[in-house]
Amino acid sequence: MATMPQAAPTTATMTRAERANQRNAVLAGFLGWTFDAFDFFVLTLVIDDVARSFGRSRPDIALALTLALAMRPVGAVIFGLLADRYGRRLPLMLNVIFYATVSVLSGLAPNYATFIVLRLLFGIGMGGEWGVGASLALESASPRLRGLLSGMLQEGYALGNLLSAVVFRTIYPYFNAHYPGNGWRVMFLVGGLPALLSLFIRSRVKESEAWAEHRTDWTTYRRSLVRHWRRFLYLVLLMTMMNFISHGTQDMYPTLLKNFGFIATQVADITVLSMFGAILGGLVFGYYSDRGGRRRAMLIALVSALVVIPFWLSGHNTVWILVGVFLMQFFVQGAWGVIPAHINELSPGHLRGFFPGFAYQLGVLCAASIPYVEASLGEKFTYTQAMGGLVTLVLIGGALVTFFGPEAHGVSFRKTVHVSEAGD
Numbered sequence: 001m002a003t004m005p006q007a008a009p010t011t012a013t014m015t016r017a018e019r020a021n022q023r024n025a026v027l028a029g030f031l032g033w034t035f036d037a038f039d040f041f042v043l044t045l046v047i048d049d050v051a052r053s054f055g056r057s058r059p060d061i062a063l064a065l066t067l068a069l070a071m072r073p074v075g076a077v078i079f080g081l082l083a084d085r086y087g088r089r090l091p092l093m094l095n096v097i098f099y100a101t102v103s104v105l106s107g108l109a110p111n112y113a114t115f116i117v118l119r120l121l122f123g124i125g126m127g128g129e130w131g132v133g134a135s136l137a138l139e140s141a142s143p144r145l146r147g148l149l150s151g152m153l154q155e156g157y158a159l160g161n162l163l164s165a166v167v168f169r170t171i172y173p174y175f176n177a178h179y180p181g182n183g184w185r186v187m188f189l190v191g192g193l194p195a196l197l198s199l200f201i202r203s204r205v206k207e208s209e210a211w212a213e214h215r216t217d218w219t220t221y222r223r224s225l226v227r228h229w230r231r232f233l234y235l236v237l238l239m240t241m242m243n244f245i246s247h248g249t250q251d252m253y254p255t256l257l258k259n260f261g262f263i264a265t266q267v268a269d270i271t272v273l274s275m276f277g278a279i280l281g282g283l284v285f286g287y288y289s290d291r292g293g294r295r296r297a298m299l300i301a302l303v304s305a306l307v308v309i310p311f312w313l314s315g316h317n318t319v320w321i322l323v324g325v326f327l328m329q330f331f332v333q334g335a336w337g338v339i340p341a342h343i344n345e346l347s348p349g350h351l352r353g354f355f356p357g358f359a360y361q362l363g364v365l366c367a368a369s370i371p372y373v374e375a376s377l378g379e380k381f382t383y384t385q386a387m388g389g390l391v392t393l394v395l396i397g398g399a400l401v402t403f404f405g406p407e408a409h410g411v412s413f414r415k416t417v418h419v420s421e422a423g424d
Contacts (some may be wrong), residue, residue: 005034024204026149028197029133030156032096032194034226035194036129037160038167039103039122040068042191045168045268046303048059048258053181058255063153064119065251069243069368071120073284076361079128083353084221087207088136093198099125103191107184110289127364131357134340137411139352144290146345146410149169151285151286151337152312158278158333161250165271170263210295210413211255214350219352228348234405235307235343239363241398244370245302249312249332251371253325256383260315273322275328281330282337294342295407301318302399306392313388335398344406352413370394 176183311324
């Protein structure tokens with residue numbers, strides 16, 4: 001038997017229905033990640049309110065962020081295995097319904113213990129969405145546009161953060177004025193709306209053809225997991241550093257701004273500005289990675305983020321901090337915009353639902369301590385010292401891990417087809 005590669009369809013050769021499904025698959029993955037991030041970042045904006053409501057300290061509530069991050073690998077295992085066994089669509093629909101329900105229940109939590117349990121459950125839902133959504137979107141996309149679509153897909157996370165800031169800026173003040181001390185609950189109730197996305201996925205998104213081609217039996221599947229352990233460990237290390245970078249620059253930044261003297265509405269406005277930078281950066285570096293390579297694009301972004309740190313921490317100068325926060329997220333999320341394409345290209349086809357998602361979420365687990373560490377050190381010293389020092393270290397570490405890592409830029413996600421030498 002001989003093998004020959006099956007070329008993935010280009011945009012020019014695709015039918016109208018195939019192009020529509022490509023758009024819908026990317027949109028489903030993008031919105032799933034957007035709504036997931038919205039729920040996560042809501043808590044970063046209302047930490048003080050939740051702490052007062054439950055009679056707890058800031059680090060106690062920041063611990064909920066850490067625990068949610070720590071549970072994400074569990075979700076990646078559950079939904080990733082389901083995605084490789086039963087396809088991408090059904091697990092993605094179930095995942096969206098699950099985390100939307102948990103978000104609503106978080107807004108109804110009667111006490112701190114219940115709230116913590118619900119945030120643990122939310123972490124499971126959050127951990128399952130990325131791997132399944134990314135594999136569905138990128139397997140349906142043209143390889144020629146994979147980097148750009150990767151940037152778009154990943155910046156659903158930034159859009160979720162932006163939307164949480166918009167809701168905090170608009171809806172939150174009204175409800176907090178009418179229900180003092182409980183305005184934060186409405187923020188989580190809004191997080192139930194993403195359940196409607198499951199209807200869109202069911203009606204408009206087809207199953208991935210690449211999944212059908214690569215599907216294999218459980219025995220082969222398990223053996224493949226062991227065979228590719230070196231690549232898997234590298235992806236975990238890479239995603240650990242990338243999550244240190246993103247969560248180190250985002251989760252406690254609203255608290256840092258409040259310590260600089262910014263009021264809540266100003267914090268929301270600055271967060272919105274930073275997320276515009278993030279979205280633009282993800283698209284720019286994702287697009288550039290299609291031409292300059294994944295590792296080169298990430299390295300340029302990470303080194304540039306190091307240069308921006310002094311402006312990002314310039315609390316005494318409003319203009320400089322606005323410039324700094326925009327550029328910091330432009331470069332940090334610029335590097336992140338390359339990640340979906342990069343780690344899916346480095347993953348075996350028949351493991352793509354599980355392999356990149358689980359590596360990603362194990363990286364989250366390894367980096368989950370950073371909001372709590374920053375909060376604890378910030379309360380002991382200053383948030384400027386804590387966040388500035390830690391972010392410098394993790395950016396350098398992320399650049400080194402990227403520099404010495406592998407790359408599979410532009411590899412086809414479609415399986416080879418076997419043709420008999422006899423011409424059968």
